[in-house]
Amino acid sequence: MSVPILLVTGFLGAGKTTFINGVLQADHGLRIAAIVNDFGSINIDARLLESATDEVIGLKNGCICCSLQGDLLRTLKRVMGEAERPELIVIEASGVADPKGIVDALMDPVLWRSARLDGVVCLVDAEDVTADPGRLDDPLWKAQVAAADVVQLSKTGALRADQVTALTDRLAALGRHRVLGADGSARDFAALLGFAAAPSPGDGRARVEAADRFEMLEWRSEGAVPMAGFQALIQALSPALLRAKGFVAFREKPGQQFVFQLVGRRATLAPADTAGQGCELVLIGERGKLHVPAIRAALDELGR
């Protein structure tokens, strides 16, 4: 019997890792392997999921929809060859991936006999799309939604019920997928899986090439940074940032690392629940909007 694969896609910061965390921690008793792809060299998502499941494999430094397709297939074959095979495999695409490249790779007929793509869920940040309806015309965003069997809304908490209904109707009209709200119902696997019967030849459309559209800065420091200086720098950068995340240590809080998250203008800091030291940060913006050398110099100055 082949093992089902759930592919989780969605734009930068849409809520993929948060959603997967919920899936992993739900009361299902399944042995789940999670494969997560960060397109930079720092495995932030893998670390965020590490305490939630038996096996988390981070694929980094590229996108599994294009440059890392081979790595993805090798990883799946290795996981399926383990003595304790998983009963479900969850793959998190990076926020810049067109899932088409991943779906095509998973149609490998040899792989299909042991692990089959059984559902594609696309996370949509309800707050972001409501505030910026132009997102609906973004080719990468459209490709991610178009690939989905299920669209799962995230971040509906700050919206009115009528706004959620309007967005749900709008998204439902875009494709063949079901649209689920943020009530946790999608963590019921019956809603997420069971879409695949056999490998299919794909839809023939060209993959949206998006990696060049974004610019990324990665920064590491063995030491801590001052909290006020860090917050002031992030606030100054936030108009140019689409997404930032990572682990930060503050001089004022020795021995504790924090998870830093920024999506659009909203930033959060929360104590990290896995051990680590120093800072590891990823900042992402549209190409041309981030002044990478100046930002790196400002971060280095904070870390001194």
Ligand SMILES: Nc1nc2c(ncn2[C@@H]2O[C@H](COP(=O)(O)OP(=O)(O)OP(=O)(O)O)[C@@H](O)[C@H]2O)c(=O)[nH]1
């Ligand atoms: N209020 C609220 N916040 C959410 C929800 N889902 C995600 N977030 C927050 O949004 C931020 C980004 O969430 P992630 O789950 O890391 O998003 P992602 O899609 O995995 O991000 P990338 O992998 O970087 O593209 C974090 O600060 C989350 O806590 C939600 O349903 N409600």
